[in-house]
Amino acid sequence: DLNPSALMRQTLLGMSRNDQLRSVVEAAPVSREVVRRFVGGVSDQDVIGVATELVDTRRLVTIDYLGEDTVDPVMAERTRDAYVGLLQALSEAGLTADGTVEVSLKLSALGQALGSDGNAIALENARVICQAAANAGTTVTLDAEDHTTTDLTLSVLRDLRQDWPWVGAVLQSYLYRTEQDCRDLATEGSRVRLCKGTYKEPESVAFQDKADVDRSFVRCLKILMEGPGYPMVASHDPRIVEIATVLADKAQREPDTFEFQMLLGIRPEEQLRLAATGARMRVYVPYGEQWYGYLMRRMAERPANLAFFLRGLATR
Ligand code: FAD
Secondary structure (H helix, E strand, C coil): CCCHHHHHHHHHHHHHCCHHHHHHHHHCHHHHHHHHHHCCCCCHHHHHHHHHHHHHCCCEEEEEECCCCCCCHHHHHHHHHHHHHHHHHHHHCCCCHHHCEEEEECHHHHCCCCHHHHHHHHHHHHHHHHHHHHHHCCCEEECCCCHHHHHHHHHHHHHHHHHCCCCEEEEECCECCHHHHHHHHCCCCCEEEEECCCCCCCCCCECCCHHHHHHHHHHHHHHHHHCCCEEEEECCCHHHHHHHHHHHHHCCCCHHHCEEEEECCCCHHHHHHHHHCCCCEEEEEEECCCHHHHHHHHHHHCHHHHHHHHHHHHCC
């Protein structure tokens, strides 16, 4: 029952896992330019340049290091060390004060999936990163991954928050459980990023219909906005942005008590418009050698991005 866009999505997700294709795309000289729209480069130096430009245009930043698939504890440590090095470099560049530039991390990259010890390994690595963030005067947000990891990730969050209450959570409105998770996490100072969710999830745990995911997003956002926490509204959807503004108004929130978040390269004019209204606007910037899978997943989400990408390839 595949419609054309579902077929396109499946093809692109297949491409995201195809190593041969990866080398073709990487080798094309144009890739650099096109990739630059969605990815903050490969090195610390690259991403610091991108972050500086964003900060200079009144935007806040969260940086995600794209590491290799973590298949053993050594790779998890490598990812951890990459974050620690990045945080130090960001601090030296004067970008981390008051959380202006923070980091986002995936516990899977820190070892969460490495068998029965995985969660403990990920927690230990995350602790090291949180300490480095604390030293730099900034914060950390734990990205949400597929639903099989939600309980484990929220338990790591609780552990980390005992020492660093500013550690941010991410909740996905496509999951049935998320309204309750929002209630649980809507506590004083609690930083919660709400997004729709990006993984392919079964009907047993997640809404399948876009309209249902959107309705759930609004219910969840209402809980977060009415609570005493710090909601982070991660969506490019114009209706969600508008509803967030209305809900924040209704809850009599000051502009510095919540923020909008969007991905690098997506609706940049809207990012600037929101920032100019005095809203806090944070841009999620992925970077690192492993940009290919990230880029293909973004293409799968939106064929318009693919057209942009292919146009870039064709004009060379
Ligand atoms: P969609 O439902 O995809 O689109 C709705 C409307 O938004 C579109 O009709 C269009 O008007 C507009 N729009 C969307 N994309 C574009 C575009 N490329 N260009 C122009 N207009 C567009 N997911 C997770 O599972 N875990 C995470 O930790 C996570 N972190 C995220 C962090 C940030 C900062 C952001 C922005 C997203 C994150 N996501 C995460 C991804 C998220 O779950 C969605 O998959 C993704 O944001 C797409 O949903 P959407 O709300 O932006 O809009």
